[in-house]
Amino acid sequence: MAQRRSGKRFLVWAALAGVIGGGVFLATAELFALLFARAASPILAVGGFVIDIVPQPFKEFAIATFGEYDKIALLAGLGLAVLIASAIAGILQFVRPPLGVIALVVAGVLSTAAIVTRAAVSPLAFLPPVLGTVAGSIILVLLSRRLRGWRDARTAVGEAGRTAGAEAGSTAGAQAAGAHDSGAVIAEPEDGGVGPADVEPARPGIDRRRFFVLAALAGASALVVGITARTVSMAVSSVEAIRSALKLPTPKTRVTVPQGAELDIPGLSKLFTPNKDFYRVDTALTVPSIDPDTWRLVIDGMVDQRVEMSFQDLLDMGLDEYAITLTCVSNEVGGELVGNAKWLGVPLRDVLKKAGVKSGADMVLSRSVDGYTASTPLSALTDDNLDAILAVGMNGEPLPLEHGFPVRMVVPGLYGYVSATKWLTELKVTSFDKDEAYWTPRGYSAEAPIKFASRVDTPKIGEAVAAGKIPIAGVAWAQSVGIERVEVSIDNGDWMPATLSAPINDDTWVQWFMEWDATPGTHYVAVRAVNKNGDLQIEERAPIAPNGSSGWQRSLIRVN
Numbered sequence: 001m002a003q004r005r006s007g008k009r010f011l012v013w014a015a016l017a018g019v020i021g022g023g024v025f026l027a028t029a030e031l032f033a034l035l036f037a038r039a040a041s042p043i044l045a046v047g048g049f050v051i052d053i054v055p056q057p058f059k060e061f062a063i064a065t066f067g068e069y070d071k072i073a074l075l076a077g078l079g080l081a082v083l084i085a086s087a088i089a090g091i092l093q094f095v096r097p098p099l100g101v102i103a104l105v106v107a108g109v110l111s112t113a114a115i116v117t118r119a120a121v122s123p124l125a126f127l128p129p130v131l132g133t134v135a136g137s138i139i140l141v142l143l144s145r146r147l148r149g150w151r152d153a154r155t156a157v158g159e160a161g162r163t164a165g166a167e168a169g170s171t172a173g174a175q176a177a178g179a180h181d182s183g184a185v186i187a188e189p190e191d192g193g194v195g196p197a198d199v200e201p202a203r204p205g206i207d208r209r210r211f212f213v214l215a216a217l218a219g220a221s222a223l224v225v226g227i228t229a230r231t232v233s234m235a236v237s238s239v240e241a242i243r244s245a246l247k248l249p250t251p252k253t254r255v256t257v258p259q260g261a262e263l264d265i266p267g268l269s270k271l272f273t274p275n276k277d278f279y280r281v282d283t284a285l286t287v288p289s290i291d292p293d294t295w296r297l298v299i300d301g302m303v304d305q306r307v308e309m310s311f312q313d314l315l316d317m318g319l320d321e322y323a324i325t326l327t328c329v330s331n332e333v334g335g336e337l338v339g340n341a342k343w344l345g346v347p348l349r350d351v352l353k354k355a356g357v358k359s360g361a362d363m364v365l366s367r368s369v370d371g372y373t374a375s376t377p378l379s380a381l382t383d384d385n386l387d388a389i390l391a392v393g394m395n396g397e398p399l400p401l402e403h404g405f406p407v408r409m410v411v412p413g414l415y416g417y418v419s420a421t422k423w424l425t426e427l428k429v430t431s432f433d434k435d436e437a438y439w440t441p442r443g444y445s446a447e448a449p450i451k452f453a454s455r456v457d458t459p460k461i462g463e464a465v466a467a468g469k470i471p472i473a474g475v476a477w478a479q480s481v482g483i484e485r486v487e488v489s490i491d492n493g494d495w496m497p498a499t500l501s502a503p504i505n506d507d508t509w510v511q512w513f514m515e516w517d518a519t520p521g522t523h524y525v526a527v528r529a530v531n532k533n534g535d536l537q538i539e540e541r542a543p544i545a546p547n548g549s550s551g552w553q554r555s556l557i558r559v560n
Helices: 002-036 042-053 056-095 099-116 127-182 202-235 239-245 311-316 348-355 378-382
Strands: 296-301 307-310 320-327 338-347 363-368 373-377 389-394 408-410 424-430 453-458 468-477 483-490 510-518 521-531 553-559
Touching (some): 002 202, 042 127, 056 127, 099 127, 127 202, 296 348, 311 389, 320 389, 320 408, 338 348, 363 378, 373 378, 468 483
Antiparallel strands (some): 320 338, 338 389, 453 468, 521 553
16 A cells, blocks of 8 residues: 555656656747747747637637637646646656657657748747757656656665565574574674664665755756746847837828717727727737837739838838728627727838739738738729728827737728738738638638627626616727618617717717616617618628628616
């Protein structure tokens, strides 16, 4: 029984050895990623790979469940998986060497593949995971050897003790028998006599101490080095400081906000969404840090001439201010993945004119610095009546890092996944039959005009309101077309017109409200919109894929 308990205890220490080996692997990789290629972090590369390959329904579930914290949830899940896998590798190395090292090497190979197949990586990007694998394997081997030495010494002590005890008992029995026959008196054995004390008791203690000393040193070093390297990697760039100090030129034109454009109703979305509250959905696990002085935009493909522009070149074209509402294709009916902002930028049609678009092209494949691509219909970028822009500013300041600094695309009337590329670095003029973007092979439409919609902001679902006159209010959007009217139905009754705010333009949402004499009980509220073309908002529910959800928002409101 004692031996079984001892064996289980050694398996626990073996699992710890594996976790420490895995930690050394990651810490070493983070350190050398800082030195050679900051994009070569194994955990981030594998996380990006997971984002790329995970089926579309799981992506929707993650966005719906975790919202803007979906990447934090992914990293936490990866961390847990690494912890469990490392523990298993430690046990394997202890029980069946070199299986644990083989497992660690496989993890190193997979992370190396995930890194070198990502876009925009350094030629030395393979070094961090390779060196991390070597360091982790060495620590795992050393810890496992010391652990086995501790176990073997402990076993040897136990066997020697049992053997010595048996021999001592046999000798004592013989002496007692002889004494009985001769009548002699038997003396008790002294310290130098035969007994368990003859076995060296210090060896298990030495091996145990050697194991724990190495485990403590390796574990503490991995923790300090890993955290420091990741922190320095995130802070080493002065891009945030550069952004904060950047002064954008005064725009040639500014957005005119008419009187009555914003309704003063508690709980209603602001006319312009603050940058800190603006939704963020992208595939980047870490926000790219790009110095605008080194940023370049390449325009090539089916063009008369290849063009390369700097950030200053873009500013020299002159900036204008635009009010545009953006919507994510992942936005559910009544969801919050929509926002309205004032953007500073230049028309994309003017940028494309610099290169000259050849006949036969019908799509622009935009590419982010992290490799993400979006396929935008060429017509949406060249139409004189659409304000498709390259944006450098958002709500009166340079783009926040998480929203695409220094340059992103903003195209009214199209879902973000086919138009709103952040951290933009390339515009390839091409055609839909030649190229496809990131989301197209993952079950989404290559072209994705926004389905116009309406939403109730207040009263909020699940929050009871007091009886009496209260406003039902929300927002509605029909980018590039505009909202004509919004209607509300209470308890499946007649549709009643809501009052609209003064629209800024057809590319932004409008606010709406309706006074309601609320009576105690639970009430059923529905909302729908009509656009300026006379089209009624689609009533039937449709899922997010392949081109955006649809349906009237219906909700229950509790009145006290």
